[in-house]
Amino acid sequence: MLKLTYTENSFYLERLAQPLEEWITARVILALRAGTPLCVEPSTASFLLPADVPQLRHLERHQEGEDAIAVSLCDAEYVEVSLKGTWMTSDSDCAEGVFVASLSYTIEFFLIKLWEETQIQTRCLP
Template sequence: MLKLNYTDVGLYMERTTTNPELLIAQRVLLAMRLGQTLHVEPGCASFLLPADISELKVLGMALDREYGSAATLIAVDEEFVEVGLSGSWIAEDKDAHEGMFLAVMSDRTEFLIYKLWQMSEAHISSLA
């Protein structure tokens, strides 16, 4: 499973083998114990990757073949493509910009997305 954490400083992605239902149940239990509200809903999330990454073609084919419209790869401009995923959004409220997004895909596709995201983060860090 891919876990995308959207924070005030950006996106952090990780791969985990935890069952998504178990992770959601644990997060709900934690919120209840802390007296916090929690919003969980099916949804979509997206992030950008540089358009010049050679493996994007492989990712595009894998997403088309395995997920159809549940996962997309769309050119934004000459420099970036947007990866869109379907999954579950978990946040403090419905309109929150910070939260956790969970997407379950095949191991191969999850690994490829994670690898490309890591490459893009390294590329951005080297520019700073």
């Protein structure tokens, strides 16, 4: 399962070994017990990757069926990776929250590696 965390000024991607339904159930139970609001809904989420990453062609060849993942050209520098999954937030009008999606292990692992590599490259830029 991929977990995308969106905050006011950042984004973080991670892979969790826990099944999607278990993770969502645990998060809903936690919110209920804590008495905090939680909005859970099917949605799509996206993030950007540099268009010049050589391994990106591998991802484009392995897009999953039924539009679970889509790769689109944004501009000359970036592509947008879009996923279908579940959006969770404490306020339905808020852009901050957590998005979770379940894809094949190969695609999840590959997306994580691509994202991590681009993060390292970004930090190394002068």
